[in-house]
Amino acid sequence: MxxxxxxxxxxxxxxxxxxxxxxxxxxxxxxxxxxxxxxxxxxxxxxxxxxxxxxxxxxxxxxxxxxxxxxxxxxxxxxxxxxxxLGLGRDWHVVIVGAGKIGLALAQYPGFREKGFQVSALYDASPAKVGTTVNSIQIRNIKRLASDACTEHFDIGVIAVPAEGAQSVADTMVAAGIKAIMNFAPVQIAVPTDIVTRTVNMGLEFEALSFALANLSK
Amino acid sequence: MxxxxxxxxxxxxxxxxxxxxxxxxxxxxxxxxxxxxxxxxxxxxxxxxxxxxxxxxxxxxxxxxxxxxxxxxxxxxxxxxxxxxLGLGRDWHVVIVGAGKIGLALAQYPGFREKGFQVSALYDASPAKVGTTVNSIQIRNIKRLASDACTEHFDIGVIAVPAEGAQSVADTMVAAGIKAIMNFAPVQIAVPTDIVTRTVNMGLEFEALSFALANLSK
The missing domain is CATH 1.10.10.10 (Winged helix-like DNA-binding domain superfamily/Winged helix DNA-binding domain)
Known part of the structure; x- marks a missing residue:
């Protein structure tokens, strides 16, 4: 071969x-x-x-x-x-920051694990959420991410927080040695050039369609 | 001004x-x-x-x-x-094809309507779903889309069906005069050049990160 x-x-x-x-x-x-x-x-x-x-x-x-x-x-x-x-023959350790709708959906989606994306940790800032368990993953305090990254290995960081918190989460992830970031916040995050990022935001995509339609019809 | x-x-x-x-x-x-x-x-x-x-x-x-x-x-x-x-000062009539997870989530999402995206119709092929009501929208038989488009006006078509059905849904939408298509299926749809399309697929984006990581580490 x-x-x-x-x-x-x-x-x-x-x-x-x-x-x-x-x-x-x-x-x-x-x-x-x-x-x-x-x-x-x-x-x-x-x-x-x-x-x-x-x-x-x-x-x-x-x-x-x-x-x-x-x-x-x-x-x-x-x-x-x-x-x-495509790197799908192996497990990637995923850390999700933000235990809102998107973060929880991803942590609970079976197809995600089947593809080799293993959710290793889930973080949030809300005292009401920290300590609770989702899909046998305990939600941790976001303040612990930097220190946890010293003893645990995270490959992919998922940003599932509102726009205003996204850059600070990205900075924490980069400092923690994470090399790939999936950003669900409607904001452009700034990261060093050796970090790979993707932004997925349905709202932005629908607005692009709206823009095209509004200007087609003129 | x-x-x-x-x-x-x-x-x-x-x-x-x-x-x-x-x-x-x-x-x-x-x-x-x-x-x-x-x-x-x-x-x-x-x-x-x-x-x-x-x-x-x-x-x-x-x-x-x-x-x-x-x-x-x-x-x-x-x-x-x-x-x-961005064309957000007006209402766009949205038709969703596929009353699965994504289609239903979109039909029920309040933020979508607030931005001016009005879900006018929801279609599916499954006899178990057709006729049931979601968020006061009755799910219609997909076979009716072409004829409904003659009497109702649809601006944006949302494809929320599995990959194998996506192209045929796109063809129906184009024939029905829809000028903008949002595609959630993991497949590239072919449409005439005057139709605007966007593809949103989280799976593809995660695989792009996986690809980058797999090849960074070599």
């Missing part, structure tokens, strides 16, 4: 849009695998991923050589490799 | 990142307004929006002339104008 994580593959060169498509391909491959399909063509993956078969081949070629001319890709093999490329 | 939606402003020229920041500025302005602040500087907006004051001035200048040198921006005036620019 070829080493598909060879030094030839540099993270910096992989655009976000490619990573997004890899996730989509993996989703389809997992369905195909459940249905017992042995192979899949780049044409089919392209159609499902809303792209061209040339783009599928290009996306996958970054990570090594996959597929056989005329046969397509072997479903179980490509599934395993994509899982590995 | 200057006409800030003059023909000088062309939608095509406004990048997504600018629209996103306008939403963030508006969020802060609404807070400042509640606290009774009369003015705000571009420096403060910049810090809150994770950008520079030059960028704030540039973002706002697209839409006309705001603010007074030395005084900053008038909070109530800029709030009203940003709401209008």
């Amino acid at each position: 070829k080493n598909f994580t060879s030094p030839l593959f540099h993270l910096k060169r992989v655009p976000d849009s490619t990573v997004r498509r890899l996730s989509l391909y993996l989703g389809f491959l997992e369905e195909l695998e459940q249905r017992g399909e042995a192979t899949v063509s780049s044409d089919v993956l392209a159609r499902l991923g809303g792209t061209t078969s040339a783009q599928v081949r290009k996306d996958l070629s970054i990570f090594g050589s996959f597929g056989k001319r005329g046969l397509g890709y072997f479903v179980p093999e490509l599934t395993v490799r994509l899982r590995d490329i | 200057k006409n800030f939606t003059s023909p000088l402003f062309h939608l095509k020229r406004v990048p997504d990142s600018t629209v996103r920041r306008l939403s963030l500025y508006l969020g802060f302005l609404e807070e400042l307004e509640q606290r009774g602040e009369a003015t705000v500087s571009s420096d403060v907006l910049a810090r809150l929006g994770g950008t520079t004051s030059a960028q704030v001035r540039k973002d706002l200048s697209i839409f006309g002339s705001f603010g007074k040198r030395g005084l900053g921006y008038f909070v109530p005036e800029l709030t009203v104008r940003l709401r209008d620019i």
